[in-house]
Amino acid sequence: MRILRATASSELSKVLPWSVLMVFLAGTALAHQGIAYAWIFDGNNALVSPTYSLNPSGQTVTASLQSTGVYLVTFSGSGIGVGWDVQTTAYGADSHYCKTDSWGGDVVAVRCFDTAGNAVNSRFTVLAISNANDKQISFAWASQPTTASYSPDPSYAFNSSGGAITISRTSAGNYEVAFAGLNGVGGTVQVTSYGLGNSSCFSNGWGGSSNFDAFVVCEDTAGNPIDGFFVIAIIPHGVAPPTVAFTWANNSSSPSYTPDPLYTYNPGGPVTVIRNSPGDYSVTFTGVNSTQLPGGDVRAVTYAATVRCKVVSWGSGGNTDMVANVVCFDLTGTPTDALYQVLVIPPPGFEFFTVTPCRVIDTRNPPGPLGGPALAAHSDRSFIVAGNCGIPPSAQAVAFNFTVTQPTAAGDLRIVPGGSALPLVSTINWSAGQTRANNGIGALGPSGDISVHVDQASGTVQFIADVTGYFQ
Numbered sequence: 001m002r003i004l005r006a007t008a009s010s011e012l013s014k015v016l017p018w019s020v021l022m023v024f025l026a027g028t029a030l031a032h033q034g035i036a037y038a039w040i041f042d043g044n045n046a047l048v049s050p051t052y053s054l055n056p057s058g059q060t061v062t063a064s065l066q067s068t069g070v071y072l073v074t075f076s077g078s079g080i081g082v083g084w085d086v087q088t089t090a091y092g093a094d095s096h097y098c099k100t101d102s103w104g105g106d107v108v109a110v111r112c113f114d115t116a117g118n119a120v121n122s123r124f125t126v127l128a129i130s131n132a133n134d135k136q137i138s139f140a141w142a143s144q145p146t147t148a149s150y151s152p153d154p155s156y157a158f159n160s161s162g163g164a165i166t167i168s169r170t171s172a173g174n175y176e177v178a179f180a181g182l183n184g185v186g187g188t189v190q191v192t193s194y195g196l197g198n199s200s201c202f203s204n205g206w207g208g209s210s211n212f213d214a215f216v217v218c219e220d221t222a223g224n225p226i227d228g229f230f231v232i233a234i235i236p237h238g239v240a241p242p243t244v245a246f247t248w249a250n251n252s253s254s255p256s257y258t259p260d261p262l263y264t265y266n267p268g269g270p271v272t273v274i275r276n277s278p279g280d281y282s283v284t285f286t287g288v289n290s291t292q293l294p295g296g297d298v299r300a301v302t303y304a305a306t307v308r309c310k311v312v313s314w315g316s317g318g319n320t321d322m323v324a325n326v327v328c329f330d331l332t333g334t335p336t337d338a339l340y341q342v343l344v345i346p347p348p349g350f351e352f353f354t355v356t357p358c359r360v361i362d363t364r365n366p367p368g369p370l371g372g373p374a375l376a377a378h379s380d381r382s383f384i385v386a387g388n389c390g391i392p393p394s395a396q397a398v399a400f401n402f403t404v405t406q407p408t409a410a411g412d413l414r415i416v417p418g419g420s421a422l423p424l425v426s427t428i429n430w431s432a433g434q435t436r437a438n439n440g441i442g443a444l445g446p447s448g449d450i451s452v453h454v455d456q457a458s459g460t461v462q463f464i465a466d467v468t469g470y471f472q
Helices: 019-026
Strands: 035-042 061-067 070-075 084-090 097-104 107-113 124-130 138-142 165-171 174-180 188-194 200-207 211-219 229-235 245-249 271-277 280-285 297-302 308-315 322-329 340-345 352-362 380-384 397-405 411-417 428-430 436-443 449-456 460-471
Touching: 035 061, 035 070, 070 124, 084 107, 084 138, 084 188, 084 229, 084 297, 084 308, 097 124, 107 124, 124 297, 138 165, 138 174, 174 229, 188 211, 188 245, 188 297, 188 340, 200 297, 211 229, 245 271, 245 280, 280 340, 297 322, 308 340, 322 340, 397 411, 397 428, 411 436, 411 460, 428 436, 449 460
Parallel strands: 097 188
Antiparallel strands: 035 124, 061 070, 070 107, 084 097, 084 124, 097 107, 138 229, 165 174, 174 211, 188 200, 188 229, 200 211, 245 340, 271 280, 280 322, 297 308, 297 340, 308 322, 352 460, 380 449, 397 436, 397 460, 411 428, 411 449
């Protein structure tokens, strides 16, 4: 990994509004190994957020809507297939739920349903975990729902201790998954229903000091136990995996509390839970996001109750905390207090890739998306940088050199990732008639864009942007 070092003047950090990205100049970049994820933020059009997706191959994650509520999410070049586990959960303020249908050949199939079990278009997140992951995550695919006891298919099972995995059916829809050699007095469990039907599955507790014994319940849409396929992923107690955090929110009615430390892990600091209203919670993981960048993957799953919990949003940019906003519903879709688990994978640091120096924006050129006209006083204009000059759609930040020329009056520019609020500090300042330049690293918005605001009393200014590399 090659980290960009400071090449700009000592004044750069005083004027760049992307100070959040100066971690690249002074900090140690993070990475995720054996992990892939994606947030499908528009279920009707199967749109994937590049900021909130990660593909080990570096290629863009794409999605397609096959029919109502049925999706294919493609992680080209990732290797997702044998040796992987895929967890899926719905996202947003509605009461939809989603499940993993299947995976293989770099593609994950997902199905989403409304509370009645009807197929419905929905937003969701996908987390894929390989047996080479760096987070001490073990997993299994439970593929024999009516078998009394069996060892799961080793092609889709992994125990970080090297021990056996055994799945037992204790009664209809009730299962025990034992990971030998792992400590279950603490840790966390993620469970997702698997296959074609509209069943749902959840964690019903875990324990054991020599075996991690996880209990799973699968139900139909009315809450009746039903034999079902599922996938499970666990992190045992007593390990200290990098760049991950989790908690069990074990008090559904308390206005504010610190969760049980045995079932909480956050290398950044304490975890706090606030109950905003029935079934509506905010969970803060202090200091977990050392990059201070937007992105990452956050998921909430139900614990030991016939309810469905999910993440409605999370905040992960601008400081080192990550806040997961969680909602829980009963089977009629009514918000209800519940216990749940939250897993956080913070945004990774990014590898820097050089490109041949290229002029991506020049308003002196004929009118166009990256050309003229000149920027007008008191105006805002967006430029989509990704997809141009060798900057891929998956780029999260770009190394820029900005130039202004031919200003008709004194002024300044404030430049931010597309869709972001304007900062109080400027990126570059000038007097009438001056040509000035400044360089630095700027984050891109969800569309791979930057937004440029002109602070100038009147007239126009020409704007030029050159790129030399990108982070992804």
